[in-house]
Amino acid sequence: MKQQLYVSVLACLLLAFLVPVAKIQAFQSPDTRSSEENVQDVASIDTQSEYSNGSLQFYDFVMNLWYDWINTQGTQVIFFAYYSEVYNSPIITFVGQHYVTMNGTEVFVGNTLTLMELYNDANKNSVPEVNEIGYFFLVNSSVGFTATPIEKITLGEVAHYRWGVKYQTIDGHLIDETGASKARVIVEHMAFSYDYYIQNNVSYLKTGFDIGEIVGIESSEPNLTLEGLSLSLLYATMTITPKNYTVLVNGQPYNSATAFPSPLATDRGEINIANQKTYEFVFGENYTLYKDSIVESHKSFSAASATETVSSNARVSLSWLIEQLESVLEDLFPKMSEMQVNIDLDYATSTFVYRVCYPTWEGYRVKHDPTYIAYINPQGTPRIPIGIPSELLIAATIIGLIALIAAVWELRKTKRLLRTPLAISLCTHKSDKISKFSCF
């Protein structure tokens, strides 16, 4: 009997330790963990929480993936940013949202900054034509990386979730259309900040891009200058849904893979599923240009773009990290993978590639806040692959098995115990019916 008691107490203690440990593990910042504990998989993302932050490690701790996760009102937002504590950090970020639309369709919409292009706006239409793109900025790495964990604040009874990351001192190359490096440039910083909130079944993801000034340029060509050049950020979107969807630009269906090369200027893009607007890209707001001590405000422009307008040399050199990111997304949303649509972050296969343009730039610091809007169905909680900590499952099974063995052992023991002094029960249990002296 004592043995069973010990087993039960042990099981209880194990449980008391394991449950909080599994919870705490997901909340710990990477800095507070030892390197032994740093080996993590996607299951370590605390997807049960309203929001969580953390870091996943890959490639023998060389590469880290910072994540911010929000799970509220039946919709989930995931943000990823690569960084490294060993080498200079690569600059790859991704933000995606998983939700159920008003018509009950599950959808995942992802967005990633693919390329920075420098163009000469010769025709003054503010968006880059194919022949106007002079260089693209091949981002190499950054010296520093800082992440601001999610902060939840309430403004006017609306919960706002804010987070961000910042890459500091970025070096890269200006690559021309032939694929040759024309200059090595240093960008002061690149910061990505986000403000996510939901109002009346509509979620808003306000993004903030802060691209620092180009502080250094080394070129073998003396004539190379940033003067008069405009900046364009090329984004690729990823839409995964079991139903057919349509991208609408200026109210007309658009597909980057088949579109005409000339850019289609717009201030709004839409994703429609079953003729219902489910996601919206809102552009066209003003951006801030920090021209030394002068702060200027200019109108930003956007254009839906054909995939073929993107330089063939612009294939991301860090494709292995993109593949890793795709794999992480597949693990995080296995149900999404079951839709038989590959998670593909390559702009070349995206149906909606767009450029956000800053016609007045010349290498100065730019700040801009485009917004992404999702029309959600708060009743339709998506079948998200909640990351059940595998160690917790194993612990539950082991403890359950120990308890079951103890229970069976105890059952046999009790049966033997009760079988022997049969007279006891007969005398007492049915005391009213049997003579009190019949038992002795």
Add this chain to the structure above:
Amino acid sequence: MSLRNLSSEKLSEDKLFSELRGNTLSVYWYFLTRRRNPIGVREVQRALHFSSSSTADYHLKKLIGFGLIDKNSFGNYKVKRVVKVGIISAFLFVGRFVFPKHLIYSIINSVMILLFLLSFAEKSLIVFVALLPGILATVIFWYETLTVWKRKPWRATISKNSNKRSKV
């Protein structure tokens, strides 16, 4: 085994297991639940609904022979030795409260299952499979708790009935 042979020596627990039974066990049980206070023959007779005090006295003497209770100078009896044999070993005595030991296991397992269920917000098949051994263990423990409880040698209901009868 005669009482004479038992009078001066303590029985081993194995022997007690075979000897301690029937109403003698019920009397001993009653003493275990009231370990702090000395108990008289009349009280035993009323509590266990014996027809006469001599019956109660017979069992008390038997228990003295087993070395389990003692008689004080006032003629009252008190527990001398606590033995956990037979059905008694399946119970825990906390003051006047008696409950099956299995109740502890049942509660521990139930709490464990509940905590695990709360930890896993998504109630998928894999969660059910993982928790299945624990759920089975919990069911067995609760079954044992109820079975043992039903076999309790002396129950409060007897004394309640006897109280009612004495009032009449």
